[in-house]
Amino acid sequence: MIATLLVAAAMAGWVDAVVGGGGLLLLPALLLAAPxxxxATALGTNKLAAICGTSTAAFTYARRTTIDWAVAGPAAALAMLCAGCGAALAGAIPASAYRPVVLAVLIAVAVFVTVRPQMGLREHTEKRTPWRRGLAVAVAGAGVATYDGLIGPGTGTFLVLAFTTIVGADFVHGSAMAKIVNTATNLGALIVFAATGNVAWLIGLGMAVCNIAGAVLGARMALHRGAGFVRIVLLVVVLALIVRLGWDQFTIRS
Known part of the structure:
Protein backbone atom coordinates (compact mmCIF):
# COMPACT_ATOMS: atom_id res chain seq x y z
CA MET A 1 0.00 0.00 0.00
CA ILE A 2 2.72 2.46 1.00
CA ALA A 3 4.84 1.74 -2.10
CA THR A 4 1.83 2.21 -4.38
CA LEU A 5 0.91 5.52 -2.80
CA LEU A 6 4.47 6.89 -2.89
CA VAL A 7 4.95 6.01 -6.58
CA ALA A 8 1.53 7.44 -7.45
CA ALA A 9 2.36 10.64 -5.54
CA ALA A 10 5.61 11.12 -7.46
CA MET A 11 3.92 10.52 -10.82
CA ALA A 12 1.05 12.83 -9.89
CA GLY A 13 3.50 15.56 -8.91
CA TRP A 14 5.16 15.34 -12.33
CA VAL A 15 1.85 15.45 -14.23
CA ASP A 16 0.53 18.28 -12.07
CA ALA A 17 3.64 20.38 -12.59
CA VAL A 18 3.57 20.01 -16.37
CA VAL A 19 -0.11 20.46 -17.13
CA GLY A 20 -2.30 19.50 -14.16
CA GLY A 21 -4.44 16.43 -13.69
CA GLY A 22 -2.32 14.66 -11.09
CA GLY A 23 -5.45 13.90 -9.12
CA LEU A 24 -6.31 11.42 -11.87
CA LEU A 25 -3.50 9.26 -10.45
CA LEU A 26 -3.39 10.23 -6.80
CA LEU A 27 -7.04 10.07 -5.73
CA PRO A 28 -7.78 6.66 -7.31
CA ALA A 29 -4.52 5.34 -5.79
CA LEU A 30 -5.70 6.44 -2.36
CA LEU A 31 -9.11 4.89 -2.81
CA LEU A 32 -7.66 1.58 -4.06
CA ALA A 33 -4.63 1.25 -1.76
CA ALA A 34 -6.38 2.51 1.38
CA PRO A 35 -10.01 1.39 1.03
CA ALA A 40 -13.75 12.83 2.59
CA THR A 41 -10.52 11.67 4.25
CA ALA A 42 -9.15 10.47 0.92
CA LEU A 43 -9.95 13.88 -0.58
CA GLY A 44 -8.31 15.69 2.33
CA THR A 45 -5.20 13.51 2.24
CA ASN A 46 -4.97 14.06 -1.51
CA LYS A 47 -5.00 17.82 -0.89
CA LEU A 48 -2.20 17.55 1.67
CA ALA A 49 0.08 15.79 -0.81
CA ALA A 50 -1.01 17.93 -3.75
CA ILE A 51 -0.42 21.30 -2.10
CA CYS A 52 3.21 20.42 -1.43
CA GLY A 53 3.76 19.54 -5.07
CA THR A 54 1.84 22.46 -6.59
CA SER A 55 3.51 25.03 -4.32
CA THR A 56 6.94 23.62 -5.20
CA ALA A 57 6.12 23.73 -8.91
CA ALA A 58 4.75 27.28 -8.57
CA PHE A 59 7.99 28.39 -6.90
CA THR A 60 10.07 26.75 -9.65
CA TYR A 61 8.04 28.43 -12.39
CA ALA A 62 8.13 31.82 -10.65
CA ARG A 63 11.92 31.70 -10.43
CA ARG A 64 12.42 30.87 -14.10
CA THR A 65 9.62 32.60 -16.03
CA THR A 66 7.40 35.67 -15.89
CA ILE A 67 4.01 35.52 -14.18
CA ASP A 68 1.01 37.67 -15.10
CA TRP A 69 0.21 38.61 -11.50
CA ALA A 70 -2.71 40.80 -12.61
CA VAL A 71 -4.48 37.52 -13.38
CA ALA A 72 -2.78 34.98 -11.13
CA GLY A 73 -2.92 37.06 -7.93
CA PRO A 74 -6.66 37.87 -7.80
CA ALA A 75 -7.53 34.41 -9.16
CA ALA A 76 -5.53 32.74 -6.39
CA ALA A 77 -7.18 34.84 -3.67
CA LEU A 78 -10.67 34.07 -4.97
CA ALA A 79 -9.76 30.43 -5.56
CA MET A 80 -8.79 29.82 -1.95
CA LEU A 81 -12.22 30.96 -0.77
CA CYS A 82 -14.21 29.11 -3.44
CA ALA A 83 -12.26 25.87 -3.07
CA GLY A 84 -12.95 25.98 0.67
CA CYS A 85 -16.66 26.36 -0.04
CA GLY A 86 -16.49 23.46 -2.48
CA ALA A 87 -14.72 21.27 0.09
CA ALA A 88 -17.42 22.08 2.64
CA LEU A 89 -19.98 20.70 0.18
CA ALA A 90 -17.90 17.64 -0.78
CA GLY A 91 -20.06 14.55 -0.65
CA ALA A 92 -23.32 16.52 -0.77
CA ILE A 93 -23.45 16.32 -4.59
CA PRO A 94 -23.45 12.76 -6.01
CA ALA A 95 -20.86 11.89 -8.65
CA SER A 96 -23.65 11.01 -11.08
CA ALA A 97 -24.65 14.68 -11.18
CA TYR A 98 -21.32 16.06 -12.33
CA ARG A 99 -19.66 13.20 -14.23
CA PRO A 100 -21.54 13.60 -17.57
CA VAL A 101 -20.98 17.37 -17.56
CA VAL A 102 -17.24 17.09 -16.88
CA LEU A 103 -16.97 14.33 -19.48
CA ALA A 104 -18.65 16.52 -22.13
CA VAL A 105 -16.36 19.45 -21.28
CA LEU A 106 -13.25 17.25 -21.55
CA ILE A 107 -14.30 15.89 -24.94
CA ALA A 108 -14.84 19.47 -26.15
CA VAL A 109 -11.41 20.42 -24.80
CA ALA A 110 -9.72 17.51 -26.60
CA VAL A 111 -11.38 18.44 -29.90
CA PHE A 112 -10.57 22.14 -29.44
CA VAL A 113 -6.89 21.58 -28.68
CA THR A 114 -6.59 19.12 -31.57
CA VAL A 115 -8.17 21.38 -34.21
CA ARG A 116 -6.27 24.44 -32.93
CA PRO A 117 -2.67 23.16 -33.10
CA GLN A 118 -1.18 26.64 -32.65
CA MET A 119 -3.13 27.40 -29.49
CA GLY A 120 -0.85 27.79 -26.49
CA LEU A 121 2.36 27.59 -28.49
CA ARG A 122 3.03 31.31 -28.27
CA GLU A 123 1.86 34.29 -26.22
CA HIS A 124 -0.97 36.51 -27.51
CA THR A 125 -0.44 39.77 -25.68
CA GLU A 126 -3.34 41.41 -27.54
CA LYS A 127 -5.69 39.25 -25.47
CA ARG A 128 -4.54 40.77 -22.17
CA THR A 129 -7.43 43.25 -22.04
CA PRO A 130 -9.02 44.18 -18.69
CA TRP A 131 -12.27 42.32 -19.37
CA ARG A 132 -10.41 39.17 -20.45
CA ARG A 133 -8.30 39.31 -17.30
CA GLY A 134 -11.46 39.68 -15.25
CA LEU A 135 -13.09 36.74 -17.03
CA ALA A 136 -10.01 34.58 -16.43
CA VAL A 137 -10.06 35.47 -12.73
CA ALA A 138 -13.77 34.56 -12.50
CA VAL A 139 -13.47 31.27 -14.40
CA ALA A 140 -10.27 30.10 -12.67
CA GLY A 141 -10.85 31.60 -9.23
CA ALA A 142 -14.53 30.76 -8.88
CA GLY A 143 -15.66 28.06 -11.31
CA VAL A 144 -12.61 25.79 -11.48
CA ALA A 145 -11.71 26.38 -7.82
CA THR A 146 -15.16 25.30 -6.60
CA TYR A 147 -14.87 22.16 -8.73
CA ASP A 148 -11.47 21.46 -7.15
CA GLY A 149 -12.89 21.66 -3.64
CA LEU A 150 -15.80 19.39 -4.57
CA ILE A 151 -13.99 16.81 -6.67
CA GLY A 152 -10.46 17.70 -7.77
CA PRO A 153 -9.05 15.57 -10.62
CA GLY A 154 -8.37 17.64 -13.75
CA THR A 155 -8.30 21.01 -11.97
CA GLY A 156 -4.82 21.95 -13.13
CA THR A 157 -5.72 21.03 -16.71
CA PHE A 158 -8.82 23.23 -16.63
CA LEU A 159 -6.77 26.10 -15.20
CA VAL A 160 -4.13 25.84 -17.95
CA LEU A 161 -6.85 25.88 -20.60
CA ALA A 162 -8.56 28.86 -18.99
CA PHE A 163 -5.38 30.93 -19.09
CA THR A 164 -4.38 29.90 -22.61
CA THR A 165 -7.78 30.45 -24.20
CA ILE A 166 -8.98 33.53 -22.31
CA VAL A 167 -5.85 35.65 -21.89
CA GLY A 168 -3.72 34.09 -24.61
CA ALA A 169 -0.92 32.67 -22.47
CA ASP A 170 1.24 29.97 -24.02
CA PHE A 171 1.19 26.57 -22.35
CA VAL A 172 4.32 27.17 -20.27
CA HIS A 173 3.13 30.51 -18.86
CA GLY A 174 -0.40 29.12 -18.53
CA SER A 175 0.99 26.24 -16.47
CA ALA A 176 2.91 28.70 -14.30
CA MET A 177 -0.23 30.66 -13.47
CA ALA A 178 -2.20 27.45 -13.02
CA LYS A 179 0.24 26.22 -10.36
CA ILE A 180 -0.19 29.42 -8.35
CA VAL A 181 -3.97 29.22 -8.46
CA ASN A 182 -3.94 25.46 -7.88
CA THR A 183 -1.81 25.98 -4.75
CA ALA A 184 -4.50 28.33 -3.46
CA THR A 185 -7.32 25.90 -4.25
CA ASN A 186 -5.47 23.09 -2.49
CA LEU A 187 -4.87 25.29 0.54
CA GLY A 188 -8.50 26.41 0.79
CA ALA A 189 -9.78 22.83 0.53
CA LEU A 190 -7.11 21.47 2.90
CA ILE A 191 -8.05 23.96 5.63
CA VAL A 192 -11.66 22.76 5.52
CA PHE A 193 -10.77 19.06 5.41
CA ALA A 194 -8.26 19.47 8.27
CA ALA A 195 -10.76 21.39 10.38
CA THR A 196 -13.25 18.54 10.04
CA GLY A 197 -10.64 15.87 10.80
CA ASN A 198 -10.57 14.46 7.30
CA VAL A 199 -6.80 14.22 6.71
CA ALA A 200 -4.63 11.11 7.22
CA TRP A 201 -1.53 13.10 8.16
CA LEU A 202 1.05 10.30 8.31
CA ILE A 203 0.18 8.88 4.89
CA GLY A 204 -0.28 12.35 3.43
CA LEU A 205 3.11 13.67 4.56
CA GLY A 206 4.91 10.67 3.10
CA MET A 207 3.11 11.18 -0.19
CA ALA A 208 3.92 14.90 -0.05
CA VAL A 209 7.67 14.24 -0.14
CA CYS A 210 7.34 12.15 -3.31
CA ASN A 211 4.90 14.65 -4.81
CA ILE A 212 7.46 17.42 -4.35
CA ALA A 213 10.16 15.38 -6.09
CA GLY A 214 7.87 14.72 -9.05
CA ALA A 215 6.79 18.37 -9.18
CA VAL A 216 10.36 19.70 -9.34
CA LEU A 217 11.21 17.32 -12.18
CA GLY A 218 8.01 18.11 -14.08
CA ALA A 219 8.35 21.89 -13.81
CA ARG A 220 11.96 21.79 -14.99
CA MET A 221 11.07 19.56 -17.95
CA ALA A 222 8.20 21.85 -18.98
CA LEU A 223 10.43 24.93 -18.83
CA HIS A 224 13.24 23.18 -20.71
CA ARG A 225 11.17 21.53 -23.43
CA GLY A 226 8.68 24.34 -24.00
CA ALA A 227 5.05 24.73 -25.00
CA GLY A 228 5.01 21.93 -27.58
CA PHE A 229 5.93 19.36 -24.95
CA VAL A 230 3.28 20.70 -22.57
CA ARG A 231 0.65 20.53 -25.33
CA ILE A 232 1.36 16.84 -25.92
CA VAL A 233 1.15 16.04 -22.20
CA LEU A 234 -2.06 18.08 -22.01
CA LEU A 235 -3.73 16.01 -24.72
CA VAL A 236 -2.60 12.75 -23.10
CA VAL A 237 -3.96 13.81 -19.70
CA VAL A 238 -7.28 15.01 -21.16
CA LEU A 239 -7.75 11.75 -23.06
CA ALA A 240 -6.90 9.78 -19.90
CA LEU A 241 -9.49 11.77 -17.96
CA ILE A 242 -12.07 11.08 -20.68
CA VAL A 243 -11.37 7.35 -20.56
CA ARG A 244 -11.50 7.29 -16.76
CA LEU A 245 -14.75 9.23 -16.45
CA GLY A 246 -16.28 7.40 -19.40
CA TRP A 247 -15.44 4.06 -17.81
CA ASP A 248 -16.97 5.17 -14.51
CA GLN A 249 -20.11 6.33 -16.28
CA PHE A 250 -20.44 3.12 -18.26
CA THR A 251 -19.79 0.72 -15.39
CA ILE A 252 -22.16 2.54 -13.04
CA ARG A 253 -24.94 2.52 -15.62
CA SER A 254 -24.27 -1.13 -16.33
Missing part, protein backbone atom coordinates in the same frame (compact mmCIF):
# COMPACT_ATOMS: atom_id res chain seq x y z
CA UNK A 36 -10.57 1.86 4.77
CA UNK A 37 -10.36 5.65 4.35
CA UNK A 38 -13.70 7.50 4.04
CA UNK A 39 -14.09 9.47 0.81
Missing amino acids: HLPL
Whole structure:
Protein backbone atom coordinates (compact mmCIF):
# COMPACT_ATOMS: atom_id res chain seq x y z
CA MET A 1 0.00 0.00 0.00
CA ILE A 2 2.72 2.46 1.00
CA ALA A 3 4.84 1.74 -2.10
CA THR A 4 1.83 2.21 -4.38
CA LEU A 5 0.91 5.52 -2.80
CA LEU A 6 4.47 6.89 -2.89
CA VAL A 7 4.95 6.01 -6.58
CA ALA A 8 1.53 7.44 -7.45
CA ALA A 9 2.36 10.64 -5.54
CA ALA A 10 5.61 11.12 -7.46
CA MET A 11 3.92 10.52 -10.82
CA ALA A 12 1.05 12.83 -9.89
CA GLY A 13 3.50 15.56 -8.91
CA TRP A 14 5.16 15.34 -12.33
CA VAL A 15 1.85 15.45 -14.23
CA ASP A 16 0.53 18.28 -12.07
CA ALA A 17 3.64 20.38 -12.59
CA VAL A 18 3.57 20.01 -16.37
CA VAL A 19 -0.11 20.46 -17.13
CA GLY A 20 -2.30 19.50 -14.16
CA GLY A 21 -4.44 16.43 -13.69
CA GLY A 22 -2.32 14.66 -11.09
CA GLY A 23 -5.45 13.90 -9.12
CA LEU A 24 -6.31 11.42 -11.87
CA LEU A 25 -3.50 9.26 -10.45
CA LEU A 26 -3.39 10.23 -6.80
CA LEU A 27 -7.04 10.07 -5.73
CA PRO A 28 -7.78 6.66 -7.31
CA ALA A 29 -4.52 5.34 -5.79
CA LEU A 30 -5.70 6.44 -2.36
CA LEU A 31 -9.11 4.89 -2.81
CA LEU A 32 -7.66 1.58 -4.06
CA ALA A 33 -4.63 1.25 -1.76
CA ALA A 34 -6.38 2.51 1.38
CA PRO A 35 -10.01 1.39 1.03
CA HIS A 36 -10.57 1.86 4.77
CA LEU A 37 -10.36 5.65 4.35
CA PRO A 38 -13.70 7.50 4.04
CA LEU A 39 -14.09 9.47 0.81
CA ALA A 40 -13.75 12.83 2.59
CA THR A 41 -10.52 11.67 4.25
CA ALA A 42 -9.15 10.47 0.92
CA LEU A 43 -9.95 13.88 -0.58
CA GLY A 44 -8.31 15.69 2.33
CA THR A 45 -5.20 13.51 2.24
CA ASN A 46 -4.97 14.06 -1.51
CA LYS A 47 -5.00 17.82 -0.89
CA LEU A 48 -2.20 17.55 1.67
CA ALA A 49 0.08 15.79 -0.81
CA ALA A 50 -1.01 17.93 -3.75
CA ILE A 51 -0.42 21.30 -2.10
CA CYS A 52 3.21 20.42 -1.43
CA GLY A 53 3.76 19.54 -5.07
CA THR A 54 1.84 22.46 -6.59
CA SER A 55 3.51 25.03 -4.32
CA THR A 56 6.94 23.62 -5.20
CA ALA A 57 6.12 23.73 -8.91
CA ALA A 58 4.75 27.28 -8.57
CA PHE A 59 7.99 28.39 -6.90
CA THR A 60 10.07 26.75 -9.65
CA TYR A 61 8.04 28.43 -12.39
CA ALA A 62 8.13 31.82 -10.65
CA ARG A 63 11.92 31.70 -10.43
CA ARG A 64 12.42 30.87 -14.10
CA THR A 65 9.62 32.60 -16.03
CA THR A 66 7.40 35.67 -15.89
CA ILE A 67 4.01 35.52 -14.18
CA ASP A 68 1.01 37.67 -15.10
CA TRP A 69 0.21 38.61 -11.50
CA ALA A 70 -2.71 40.80 -12.61
CA VAL A 71 -4.48 37.52 -13.38
CA ALA A 72 -2.78 34.98 -11.13
CA GLY A 73 -2.92 37.06 -7.93
CA PRO A 74 -6.66 37.87 -7.80
CA ALA A 75 -7.53 34.41 -9.16
CA ALA A 76 -5.53 32.74 -6.39
CA ALA A 77 -7.18 34.84 -3.67
CA LEU A 78 -10.67 34.07 -4.97
CA ALA A 79 -9.76 30.43 -5.56
CA MET A 80 -8.79 29.82 -1.95
CA LEU A 81 -12.22 30.96 -0.77
CA CYS A 82 -14.21 29.11 -3.44
CA ALA A 83 -12.26 25.87 -3.07
CA GLY A 84 -12.95 25.98 0.67
CA CYS A 85 -16.66 26.36 -0.04
CA GLY A 86 -16.49 23.46 -2.48
CA ALA A 87 -14.72 21.27 0.09
CA ALA A 88 -17.42 22.08 2.64
CA LEU A 89 -19.98 20.70 0.18
CA ALA A 90 -17.90 17.64 -0.78
CA GLY A 91 -20.06 14.55 -0.65
CA ALA A 92 -23.32 16.52 -0.77
CA ILE A 93 -23.45 16.32 -4.59
CA PRO A 94 -23.45 12.76 -6.01
CA ALA A 95 -20.86 11.89 -8.65
CA SER A 96 -23.65 11.01 -11.08
CA ALA A 97 -24.65 14.68 -11.18
CA TYR A 98 -21.32 16.06 -12.33
CA ARG A 99 -19.66 13.20 -14.23
CA PRO A 100 -21.54 13.60 -17.57
CA VAL A 101 -20.98 17.37 -17.56
CA VAL A 102 -17.24 17.09 -16.88
CA LEU A 103 -16.97 14.33 -19.48
CA ALA A 104 -18.65 16.52 -22.13
CA VAL A 105 -16.36 19.45 -21.28
CA LEU A 106 -13.25 17.25 -21.55
CA ILE A 107 -14.30 15.89 -24.94
CA ALA A 108 -14.84 19.47 -26.15
CA VAL A 109 -11.41 20.42 -24.80
CA ALA A 110 -9.72 17.51 -26.60
CA VAL A 111 -11.38 18.44 -29.90
CA PHE A 112 -10.57 22.14 -29.44
CA VAL A 113 -6.89 21.58 -28.68
CA THR A 114 -6.59 19.12 -31.57
CA VAL A 115 -8.17 21.38 -34.21
CA ARG A 116 -6.27 24.44 -32.93
CA PRO A 117 -2.67 23.16 -33.10
CA GLN A 118 -1.18 26.64 -32.65
CA MET A 119 -3.13 27.40 -29.49
CA GLY A 120 -0.85 27.79 -26.49
CA LEU A 121 2.36 27.59 -28.49
CA ARG A 122 3.03 31.31 -28.27
CA GLU A 123 1.86 34.29 -26.22
CA HIS A 124 -0.97 36.51 -27.51
CA THR A 125 -0.44 39.77 -25.68
CA GLU A 126 -3.34 41.41 -27.54
CA LYS A 127 -5.69 39.25 -25.47
CA ARG A 128 -4.54 40.77 -22.17
CA THR A 129 -7.43 43.25 -22.04
CA PRO A 130 -9.02 44.18 -18.69
CA TRP A 131 -12.27 42.32 -19.37
CA ARG A 132 -10.41 39.17 -20.45
CA ARG A 133 -8.30 39.31 -17.30
CA GLY A 134 -11.46 39.68 -15.25
CA LEU A 135 -13.09 36.74 -17.03
CA ALA A 136 -10.01 34.58 -16.43
CA VAL A 137 -10.06 35.47 -12.73
CA ALA A 138 -13.77 34.56 -12.50
CA VAL A 139 -13.47 31.27 -14.40
CA ALA A 140 -10.27 30.10 -12.67
CA GLY A 141 -10.85 31.60 -9.23
CA ALA A 142 -14.53 30.76 -8.88
CA GLY A 143 -15.66 28.06 -11.31
CA VAL A 144 -12.61 25.79 -11.48
CA ALA A 145 -11.71 26.38 -7.82
CA THR A 146 -15.16 25.30 -6.60
CA TYR A 147 -14.87 22.16 -8.73
CA ASP A 148 -11.47 21.46 -7.15
CA GLY A 149 -12.89 21.66 -3.64
CA LEU A 150 -15.80 19.39 -4.57
CA ILE A 151 -13.99 16.81 -6.67
CA GLY A 152 -10.46 17.70 -7.77
CA PRO A 153 -9.05 15.57 -10.62
CA GLY A 154 -8.37 17.64 -13.75
CA THR A 155 -8.30 21.01 -11.97
CA GLY A 156 -4.82 21.95 -13.13
CA THR A 157 -5.72 21.03 -16.71
CA PHE A 158 -8.82 23.23 -16.63
CA LEU A 159 -6.77 26.10 -15.20
CA VAL A 160 -4.13 25.84 -17.95
CA LEU A 161 -6.85 25.88 -20.60
CA ALA A 162 -8.56 28.86 -18.99
CA PHE A 163 -5.38 30.93 -19.09
CA THR A 164 -4.38 29.90 -22.61
CA THR A 165 -7.78 30.45 -24.20
CA ILE A 166 -8.98 33.53 -22.31
CA VAL A 167 -5.85 35.65 -21.89
CA GLY A 168 -3.72 34.09 -24.61
CA ALA A 169 -0.92 32.67 -22.47
CA ASP A 170 1.24 29.97 -24.02
CA PHE A 171 1.19 26.57 -22.35
CA VAL A 172 4.32 27.17 -20.27
CA HIS A 173 3.13 30.51 -18.86
CA GLY A 174 -0.40 29.12 -18.53
CA SER A 175 0.99 26.24 -16.47
CA ALA A 176 2.91 28.70 -14.30
CA MET A 177 -0.23 30.66 -13.47
CA ALA A 178 -2.20 27.45 -13.02
CA LYS A 179 0.24 26.22 -10.36
CA ILE A 180 -0.19 29.42 -8.35
CA VAL A 181 -3.97 29.22 -8.46
CA ASN A 182 -3.94 25.46 -7.88
CA THR A 183 -1.81 25.98 -4.75
CA ALA A 184 -4.50 28.33 -3.46
CA THR A 185 -7.32 25.90 -4.25
CA ASN A 186 -5.47 23.09 -2.49
CA LEU A 187 -4.87 25.29 0.54
CA GLY A 188 -8.50 26.41 0.79
CA ALA A 189 -9.78 22.83 0.53
CA LEU A 190 -7.11 21.47 2.90
CA ILE A 191 -8.05 23.96 5.63
CA VAL A 192 -11.66 22.76 5.52
CA PHE A 193 -10.77 19.06 5.41
CA ALA A 194 -8.26 19.47 8.27
CA ALA A 195 -10.76 21.39 10.38
CA THR A 196 -13.25 18.54 10.04
CA GLY A 197 -10.64 15.87 10.80
CA ASN A 198 -10.57 14.46 7.30
CA VAL A 199 -6.80 14.22 6.71
CA ALA A 200 -4.63 11.11 7.22
CA TRP A 201 -1.53 13.10 8.16
CA LEU A 202 1.05 10.30 8.31
CA ILE A 203 0.18 8.88 4.89
CA GLY A 204 -0.28 12.35 3.43
CA LEU A 205 3.11 13.67 4.56
CA GLY A 206 4.91 10.67 3.10
CA MET A 207 3.11 11.18 -0.19
CA ALA A 208 3.92 14.90 -0.05
CA VAL A 209 7.67 14.24 -0.14
CA CYS A 210 7.34 12.15 -3.31
CA ASN A 211 4.90 14.65 -4.81
CA ILE A 212 7.46 17.42 -4.35
CA ALA A 213 10.16 15.38 -6.09
CA GLY A 214 7.87 14.72 -9.05
CA ALA A 215 6.79 18.37 -9.18
CA VAL A 216 10.36 19.70 -9.34
CA LEU A 217 11.21 17.32 -12.18
CA GLY A 218 8.01 18.11 -14.08
CA ALA A 219 8.35 21.89 -13.81
CA ARG A 220 11.96 21.79 -14.99
CA MET A 221 11.07 19.56 -17.95
CA ALA A 222 8.20 21.85 -18.98
CA LEU A 223 10.43 24.93 -18.83
CA HIS A 224 13.24 23.18 -20.71
CA ARG A 225 11.17 21.53 -23.43
CA GLY A 226 8.68 24.34 -24.00
CA ALA A 227 5.05 24.73 -25.00
CA GLY A 228 5.01 21.93 -27.58
CA PHE A 229 5.93 19.36 -24.95
CA VAL A 230 3.28 20.70 -22.57
CA ARG A 231 0.65 20.53 -25.33
CA ILE A 232 1.36 16.84 -25.92
CA VAL A 233 1.15 16.04 -22.20
CA LEU A 234 -2.06 18.08 -22.01
CA LEU A 235 -3.73 16.01 -24.72
CA VAL A 236 -2.60 12.75 -23.10
CA VAL A 237 -3.96 13.81 -19.70
CA VAL A 238 -7.28 15.01 -21.16
CA LEU A 239 -7.75 11.75 -23.06
CA ALA A 240 -6.90 9.78 -19.90
CA LEU A 241 -9.49 11.77 -17.96
CA ILE A 242 -12.07 11.08 -20.68
CA VAL A 243 -11.37 7.35 -20.56
CA ARG A 244 -11.50 7.29 -16.76
CA LEU A 245 -14.75 9.23 -16.45
CA GLY A 246 -16.28 7.40 -19.40
CA TRP A 247 -15.44 4.06 -17.81
CA ASP A 248 -16.97 5.17 -14.51
CA GLN A 249 -20.11 6.33 -16.28
CA PHE A 250 -20.44 3.12 -18.26
CA THR A 251 -19.79 0.72 -15.39
CA ILE A 252 -22.16 2.54 -13.04
CA ARG A 253 -24.94 2.52 -15.62
CA SER A 254 -24.27 -1.13 -16.33
